[in-house]
Amino acid sequence: MGSVALKDIRKSYGAVEVLHGIDLDIADGEFTVLVGPSGCGKSTLLRSIAGLETISGGDIILDDTKINTLQPKERDIAMVFQNYALYPHMTVAKNMGFSLRLSKVDKDEIDRKVRAAAEILDLTPLLDRYPRQLSGGQRQRVAMGRAIVRDPKVFLFDEPLSNLDAKLRVQMRSEIKELHQRLKTTTIYVTHDQIEAMTMADKIVVMRGGHVEQIGSPLELYENPASVFVAGFIGSPSMNFVRASAGADGIEYADGHWLGRPAAAIAPGRAVIAGFRPEDMRLADTGLPARVALVEPTGAETQLVLRTGQDSLVMTTRERVTQKPGDLVHVVVSEGKLHCFDADTERSLAPGAAPA
């Protein structure tokens, strides 16, 4: 078992508060990803759960037990660090068995558990090597191995893939995901990479400036972002945002062109921020006029950069694009794909969107 509940977690360094009251419930076995820009407090939150930081307020509850003041070693939580933090003077096997040696498990048992973990992670031939003799990906796996031999209640990962090259990152991403499907251990995973978040998470927690901005499944966040921030953060290329206003029959761009219908009625005349994803736009005979600035074929898709009024829009399409830079085109937003946000609070105006 390993369910985690965070209640109004606060953390200050001196007079500076960096976590401003985080509430979060994580079910047993869930793969939760904390995502947000650098400096938003992800690591601080993770380290607080680990017990490496003392929180200034709130409660951390693991399976109905308050663990706020427990030492890291008393929490039954394992952590994989960004730089792996392998013990340089111990072999792979010793690294992996370290926690078991500390808890005085007998030698044969340690050996058995280390071998089992090594088997899962393809580390068997490397057991006698030292960390300096391993590649980045192998070190990463040893760090994971060290966590899984303990069979803890919760795994914590702090940007574990950020030191790997792009190709290895994709590979390790699926390995971690597979490992989770196999072990079903509650996992909290920190990253600043929204693609990692989208591909790995059961539940994504988007953080910003020490607050939780939105919590939801990857598709919930993609389809119903609660704010301009989340909308822009999730999805690649990012959502387009333009200043617009509500008209009698829907949302109008600054020049009066119709963009689409909002999900819920908005009082006519109200200023909004309209958002639409690059993949939800298409070229048409009528619609918002724009000039092509760039055409970037990527194979399966083509990415277009368009200029209209003050705005620069990105759209992607799977159709053949014959237009050239400089051409005038018309774009429309697919039905039901227009997101509207309050012009001041930047919160979503869709029904059911969480209030600020």
Added chain:
Amino acid sequence: MNEQPRVLYWTMLSLIGLVIAVYILFPVFWLFLASFKTQAELAQLPINFWPQTPTLDAYAALFSDTHQKGQLLDWPRLIGNSFFIAVTSTIIVLIFGTFAGYAFARLQFPGRDLILGGLLISRMFQGAALLLPTYRLMSMIGLQDSLIGLVLLYSAFGLPFATWIIASSLREIPRELEESAMMDGASRLQSMVLVVLPLATPALITAAMWHFVGAWSEFAFASILLESNENKTVTIGLASFVELFTLEFQYVGAAATIVALPIMLVFFFGQRYFTRGLLAGAVKG
């Protein structure tokens, strides 16, 4: 193109280095050779550089019971005293320096960096200026003419620098290693002993060597604090030759060789760590 000036430059530099080395080492070497000569040969003119009939008589005399006849000091005893003082104070300095260094490297407390810097500065106030006050102090607490007194004194003198070396090197060890150990179930002490200290070995060896050599060769404080013959150290023994036998250089040579030997051994075996440890400390201060 500029190959030639460079060769010239290095040749000149090497030559100058050689001259300086010979200038400094020649008397030492002469003394070393003298330890294998007989009294007669030393008195002979013109002076022989190489021993004519090499003999270990001088060494034998130092280790025999000639002291009982009042001719020589009790050298086995002097060596034992010096070893006792150097080894014991090295152990003390290592133990306290490790814990203090760890605290400076890892814990937050007000004035930490200031105090750590102060440790280095405190080295400047050692030496002659402290001789008399130290003598007064040690007499007051009844520790003059006592080996234990000297052990404590050397430990106190050596601790700041050892702490500084160890703290500087511990700072280079990533915090995550310890945090990882703590997540793995280690207490702070366990993470220090099982993870941090093995990685700090070069610094610990450097600190130990530095202190051992310093304590082994210290003269000024030993000479004013130790009075009785059975408490004297090798450096006092060496100095006493000045009064004892101005002409019997074979004894001086043999004693100097014995005194230099541990220092050379320490440097020979510890060299690797010594330079590494000092550099490790030097990059980040």
